[in-house]
């Protein structure tokens with residue numbers, strides 16, 4: 223796995239803009255090398271702001287060869303404004319010519335999955351497996367975007383929770399998240415670390431201690447962002463405030 227690389231930006235807006243520019247390049251590079259690009263999206267303010275910036279660069283991307291996935295989802299009914307996919311759709315996906323069949327959303331809390339986040343997590347694992355080279359595997363994730371909470375959580379992997387210990391599944395349900403809503407679906411560390419590149423996007427002073435702990439080598443069950451590692455590259459996009467506790 224790769225060592226963390228730090229990319230410093232003066233503020234949240236320039237950070238989000240830099241992420242969008244880097245995504246344009248990473249998508250083009252993945253398409254050149256593999257034919258298509260697989261991008262895993264995150265929720266959170268910075269992650270969604272980066273998508274708004276990417277929308278402004280719509281013409282710079284060949285959307286017909288992009289696959290979109292999610293690192294986690296709030297298990298809520300379709301169209302609920304707190305769903306990460308609804309926010310990403312508003313910010314970017316409904317404004318670009320992407321093939322809807324290439325947008326791989328996590329299931330919502332309704333229909334056959336209503337009140338059953340475990341079945342929904344399994345369904346997403348099946349979706350990923352169907353796109354993988356071998357059964358039970360994962361498709362290529364060229365870039366996995368991650369936000370991080372002040373407690374160091376990434377995706378819905380919260381400190382000292384069972385999901386941080388899972389090694390034998392790529393997707394699990396979380397039923398008692400410390401941050402609302404309690405029910406979520408999340409990729410696990412093995413899925414995150416399957417990614418070629420992992421980019422952690424963090425702004426604000428409230429995150430500074432967790433940034434320093436994660437980059438300083440904390441244990442992932444304590445500070446989950448410490449387990450945010452890509453096989454080829456791990457990039458921390460930080461604003462000055464979030465970098466404030468780094469030595």
Ligand SMILES: O=C(O)[C@H](O)[C@@H](O)[C@H](O)[C@H](O)COP(=O)(O)O
Nearest residue numbers: 265266267268369370371377401
């Ligand atoms: O699922 C959630 O409750 C949030 O999406 C969360 O995981 C978020 O990604 C981080 O807390 C960073 O969020 P900010 O970028 O808004 O600080």
